Amino acid sequence: MYETTINNNTQLDVSAFIDQRNQAFINHAKAQLKNLDQYSTEALEWLMMEHYQFSFRNTKFLADAAKLTGSFDTDAVQKELIRNHAEENGHAIIYKKALKKIGVDIDTRTEFPSTTHFLDTIGEIVGREPSTVLGAMFATETAAIFEHEVFLEISNEVLKRRKLEEEGKKLVWFHEMHLSGVEQSHRDELGVFLQGLPLDKTVVEKDGHRPTINTQQAVTGAELAIEAMTKWWADLLDQIRADSKTRDFATA
Numbered sequence: 001m002y003e004t005t006i007n008n009n010t011q012l013d014v015s016a017f018i019d020q021r022n023q024a025f026i027n028h029a030k031a032q033l034k035n036l037d038q039y040s041t042e043a044l045e046w047l048m049m050e051h052y053q054f055s056f057r058n059t060k061f062l063a064d065a066a067k068l069t070g071s072f073d074t075d076a077v078q079k080e081l082i083r084n085h086a087e088e089n090g091h092a093i094i095y096k097k098a099l100k101k102i103g104v105d106i107d108t109r110t111e112f113p114s115t116t117h118f119l120d121t122i123g124e125i126v127g128r129e130p131s132t133v134l135g136a137m138f139a140t141e142t143a144a145i146f147e148h149e150v151f152l153e154i155s156n157e158v159l160k161r162r163k164l165e166e167e168g169k170k171l172v173w174f175h176e177m178h179l180s181g182v183e184q185s186h187r188d189e190l191g192v193f194l195q196g197l198p199l200d201k202t203v204v205e206k207d208g209h210r211p212t213i214n215t216q217q218a219v220t221g222a223e224l225a226i227e228a229m230t231k232w233w234a235d236l237l238d239q240i241r242a243d244s245k246t247r248d249f250a251t252a
């Protein structure tokens with residue numbers, strides 16, 4: 001049994017190994033958001049405001065990551081991060097306006113320390129050496145797909161409860177737009193640099209556009225990012241569970 005596990009892991013490449021770790025986190029968080037009936041409308045609206053914080057900071061993460069990955073021995077990763085950054089630029093403003101249209105005003109938000117801690121942690125990771133940054137960005141772009149999936153469902157649920165389907169069209173579009181290939185391509189275009197890299201080889205020399213990658217650092221970057229996302233989501237879910245107990249469902 002033990003041997004089978006080892007064999008499976010050695011057969012996995014770096015991107016598949018990171019995906020396996022990410023999937024465990026995603027499945028766990030998704031399971032807790034499967035039944036939205038247990039959460040109050042206010043709690044779900046609050047959750048959207050916290051997700052917006054990531055959207056707001058994301059362009060800075062991408063800009064920093066692009067800068068850092070300039071020290072790789074090819075410019076392919078940096079080019080992809082610059083492309084990603086250009087695509088994300090302006091999204092936070094759209095998100096904020098779309099939320100305002102359904103009565104969720106980001107400017108009224110009070111700080112949630114766990115979100116601050118999470119964003120600071122990601123900010124610190126994307127300031128490390130390039131392989132770490134690549135692994136971390138690959139992990140967060142993979143999780144972005146899950147986030148837009150759950151926030152599309154949460155948005156639809158809130159709009160239905162509040163009878164704001166018309167006002168919420170832009171918000172629904174925002175998540176659907178990200179799910180129509182945007183996030184998938186962010187993930188896949190970073191994944192190509194980690195695909196086929198054996199886990200048991202510490203340094204994989206550059207090959208064509210792909211730079212020399214320290215596989216252990218890439219895995220570490222991804223694991224640190226997944227650990228930070230796991231903790232953040234646990235805190236978010238604890239908070240909405242607690243808020244849903246004290247708030248009035250009847251107003252929903």
Ligand SMILES: [Fe+2]
Nearest residue numbers: 087088091178
């Ligand atoms: Fe975006």
Ligand SMILES: [Fe+2]
Nearest residue numbers: 141144183186
């Ligand atoms: Fe993305």
